[in-house]
Amino acid sequence: MSEYPRYSMVIEWSDEDQAYVVSFPEWDATGMYFARTHGATYEEAVKNGEEVLADLVDIAQEKGAPLPTPRRFAATA
Numbered sequence: 001m002s003e004y005p006r007y008s009m010v011i012e013w014s015d016e017d018q019a020y021v022v023s024f025p026e027w028d029a030t031g032m033y034f035a036r037t038h039g040a041t042y043e044e045a046v047k048n049g050e051e052v053l054a055d056l057v058d059i060a061q062e063k064g065a066p067l068p069t070p071r072r073f074a075a076t077a
Contacts, residue, residue: 020045
């Protein structure tokens with residue numbers, strides 16, 4: 001995954017699904033892509049999330065679509 005831009009993954013526990021659900025803020029914000037994945041464990045959710053991010057980048061590049069700008073952490077004083 002290191003060759004791909006550093007995109008955010010939000011990992012949240014879902015009581016309804018009894019799983020960790022992963023969302024991708026930069027991609028959702030484009031309105032062109034809406035992806036979710038999940039995992040029974042946090043580690044599985046991270047692994048699945050990395051795979052989905054790689055797929056999102058590949059799909060956008062195949063279509064010639066621009067990649068969303070990755071969010072950057074900004075510390076507040």
